[in-house]
Amino acid sequence: MKVLLIEDNEELASSIHDFLAREGYICEVSYNITDAQDRLVSFQYDCILLDIMLPDGNGLHLLSFIRKENIQSSILIISAKNSLDDKIMGLDEGADDYLTKPFHLPELHARLKAIYRRKKLNGSNIIIFNEICLNTDTLEATVNDQLLDITRKEFELLLYFVVNKNRVLSRQSIAAHLWGDYTDNLSNFDFVYQHVKNIRKKISAAQGTDYISTVYGLGYKFNTSKQ
Amino acid sequence: MKLVDRFTLWYLGINVILIPVCSVITYYNIKHQADNGAIEKLRAINNKVASQVQRGVQPSPYIHGVAIAVIPLSSPLPEKTEEVQQREIEEDPELKQADTQLLLTNHYKINGQHYQLTATDHVLRPQQLRAGLLYSILWKLVLLVFAVGITARLVSKYILASFHHTMSRIQQFSLKNKQKLTLSATNTEEFKELNCFLTRMTDKAIEDYASLKEFTENASHELQTPLSVIRSKLDLLSESEIHGQQAKLIGDMQNAVEKLSRIHRALALLTRLENQEYDKREEVGFGKCMMETLATFRDLIHLKDIQVKSYIQPVKVKMHPALVDILVSNLVSNAIRHNMRGGYIAITLNDEQLEISNTGRPPEVPTQELFRRFKKSNQCNDSIGIGLAIVKQICDSSHFDIQYEYVATHHIIRVKFPTEEPSSKLLQNDALILRENPVVVTGMQ
Numbered sequence: 001m002k003v004l005l006i007e008d009n010e011e012l013a014s015s016i017h018d019f020l021a022r023e024g025y026i027c028e029v030s031y032n033i034t035d036a037q038d039r040l041v042s043f044q045y046d047c048i049l050l051d052i053m054l055p056d057g058n059g060l061h062l063l064s065f066i067r068k069e070n071i072q073s074s075i076l077i078i079s080a081k082n083s084l085d086d087k088i089m090g091l092d093e094g095a096d097d098y099l100t101k102p103f104h105l106p107e108l109h110a111r112l113k114a115i116y117r118r119k120k121l122n123g124s125n126i127i128i129f130n131e132i133c134l135n136t137d138t139l140e141a142t143v144n145d146q147l148l149d150i151t152r153k154e155f156e157l158l159l160y161f162v163v164n165k166n167r168v169l170s171r172q173s174i175a176a177h178l179w180g181d182y183t184d185n186l187s188n189f190d191f192v193y194q195h196v197k198n199i200r201k202k203i204s205a206a207q208g209t210d211y212i213s214t215v216y217g218l219g220y221k222f223n224t225s226k227q
Numbered sequence: 228m229k230l231v232d233r234f235t236l237w238y239l240g241i242n243v244i245l246i247p248v249c250s251v252i253t254y255y256n257i258k259h260q261a262d263n264g265a266i267e268k269l270r271a272i273n274n275k276v277a278s279q280v281q282r283g284v285q286p287s288p289y290i291h292g293v294a295i296a297v298i299p300l301s302s303p304l305p306e307k308t309e310e311v312q313q314r315e316i317e318e319d320p321e322l323k324q325a326d327t328q329l330l331l332t333n334h335y336k337i338n339g340q341h342y343q344l345t346a347t348d349h350v351l352r353p354q355q356l357r358a359g360l361l362y363s364i365l366w367k368l369v370l371l372v373f374a375v376g377i378t379a380r381l382v383s384k385y386i387l388a389s390f391h392h393t394m395s396r397i398q399q400f401s402l403k404n405k406q407k408l409t410l411s412a413t414n415t416e417e418f419k420e421l422n423c424f425l426t427r428m429t430d431k432a433i434e435d436y437a438s439l440k441e442f443t444e445n446a447s448h449e450l451q452t453p454l455s456v457i458r459s460k461l462d463l464l465s466e467s468e469i470h471g472q473q474a475k476l477i478g479d480m481q482n483a484v485e486k487l488s489r490i491h492r493a494l495a496l497l498t499r500l501e502n503q504e505y506d507k508r509e510e511v512g513f514g515k516c517m518m519e520t521l522a523t524f525r526d527l528i529h530l531k532d533i534q535v536k537s538y539i540q541p542v543k544v545k546m547h548p549a550l551v552d553i554l555v556s557n558l559v560s561n562a563i564r565h566n567m568r569g570g571y572i573a574i575t576l577n578d579e580q581l582e583i584s585n586t587g588r589p590p591e592v593p594t595q596e597l598f599r600r601f602k603k604s605n606q607c608n609d610s611i612g613i614g615l616a617i618v619k620q621i622c623d624s625s626h627f628d629i630q631y632e633y634v635a636t637h638h639i640i641r642v643k644f645p646t647e648e649p650s651s652k653l654l655q656n657d658a659l660i661l662r663e664n665p666v667v668v669t670g671m672q
Contacts, residue, residue: 009452015459022466053448080451082492083499084549102455102488105462153526168465170478172485194530217475218465 063093104173143208161222231383269331269346389413493613505547537574
């Protein structure tokens with residue numbers, strides 16, 4: 001997947017760039033609107049990561065530019081503006097998703113994947129990893145063709161793990177992914193532990209491999225090398 | 228009482244006292260002047276008669292309607308040659324009514340013979356004068372009341388025009404419009420001062436509000452980016468080759484960043500609430516929001532093995548839709564977080580109030596204090612202690628009354644909706660149906 005990152009903070013841009021590069025994405029970075037416009041007319045991108053507070057203007061203006069030029073990329077807004085009005089405005093202007101700073105990189109990745117699935121793979125809503133099969137439409141998960149009895153949150157968590165294979169996922173990032181804004185009120189991450197425990201139990205019950213390993217002090221990792 | 232009425236009353240009050248006093252002065256002045264004129268006239272007549280007598284002409288008993296009495300005297304000339312007398316006649320036979328006569332007596336020595344000449348004339352009677360004055364006082368007062376009453380109103384409209392204009396402008400003034408107060412020019416010194424003061428004050432308020440808002444926005448934007456950098460670096464770091472001890476350190480850092488971000492978001496929200504950025508009001512379904520929130524927290528409730536009993540009616544309230552969500556989710560998550568394993572939550576929502584009661588450890592500080600920022604009972608050290616402050620602020624801005632009690636091992640929070648607002652009433656038809664079949668959710672699993 002080819003991604004254009006438009007973000008004026010070089011530190012953050014380099015973090016995102018490194019993260020996505022490690023995932024095998026081609027990631028190009030623009031630090032301002034002018035440069036981004038040049039790149040957008042010259043090259044094609046699958047997805048655009050757009051910060052709306054840019055040195056040479058509001059990133060939302062770029063949305064109308066993208067519409068006018070009929071650029072078919074998906075757009076994910078990453079912004080420090082977290083008010084409802086900004087979100088609504090961004091989504092109304094044609095963005096596919098809106099992620100507020102500070103975010104976790106795995107969360108960004110998961111959202112990116114979700115957008116990509118929705119827009120590019122045209123209804124290909126089934127994600128398969130070895131014996132695990134996830135249907136993002138019906139929210140059904142099967143292990144060795146055996147349907148798991150899992151809750152919606154557990155499904156989302158498993159999907160999050162599969163999307164971010166071999167990455168350390170902190171309890172915070174899992175909580176943020178599953179609960180979004182509600183984590184503001186939930187400082188206790190016990191429920192993350194509970195959900196992970198449930199998933200592991202259910203996968204094992206279906207004779208699946210327990211790919212999830214605990215990373216001491218940090219969180220969890222979906223370890224594909226586990227057999 | 229209006230300003231113009233006050234001025235009018237004072238002015239009339241002063242006149243009611245002053246006009247009679249002035250009339251008394253007028254009375255004595257007129258009387259004195261009239262008498263003096265009459266005396267002058269009588270003296271001239273006496274002198275004329277004396278000269279007639281000297282010339283040996285027999286004087287007529289009336290000259291110019293003035294009665295003259297000439298009396299030869301044998302006694303020597305008195306020292307005072309002139310004497311004024313006033314005489315009241317109860318019933319004058321000629322005039323057929325009461326009369327006042329002025330008598331001027333002069334003594335002359337004519338041809339060696341002393342004469343006493345007395346001229347008698349009618350003068351204005353004090354009663355007549357007093358009656359005339361009384362009428363004039365009454366007329367003056369009546370005219371004054373009318374004239375002052377009407378002109379004061381007209382003039383005050385004109386004079387106070389700039390004041391009224393200022394008042395209406397202040398009433399329309401709103402900080403959020405960021406529009407400076409423009410007041411009409413006036414020639415009145417006091418209004419000039421008032422306008423000047425108001426303009427200065429409102430300009431300052433607008434400036435302060437703008438800078439506060441700017442600070443809040445900057446704080447939220449500019450702080451979130453570095454936080455985002457830290458978070459992303461920590462995410463990257465956690466994927467590198469690290470040992471257990473380092474992982475623990477990174478984990479702690481992530482926790483701290485998380486908490487910082489939470490505090491920061493909560494404070495930014497609180498400031499926005501205080502700045503009344505959420506005063507757009509529309510009818511929102513409180514009951515629907517309550518149900519949705521409960522569904523969102525279902526997993527958490529389940530994880531903690533909490534029993535939930537809810538009686539929720541489709542109440543509608545008038546407030547900002549985002550606030551309902553924040554209010555409800557804060558209260559519900561509080562009830563879950565401060566609960567114990569296998570605890571109990573009861574939620575009752577009707578057109579009068581929302582009551583959430585939950586089991587939990589007794590609070591260690593007075594319950595009302597928990598509405599203050601960073602005040603928290605020690606039950607849960609992870610909480611940042613702003614949730615209830617936000618709830619309180621939302622309630623204040625929506626004119627809800629909120630109470631927090633701890634009764635018989637239960638934490639009870641009551642949010643009372645204003646009764647006079649018809650919009651807070653529930654939809655009557657739906658209510659009836661629901662009253663008959665209250666929604667009971669037990670142990671939402």
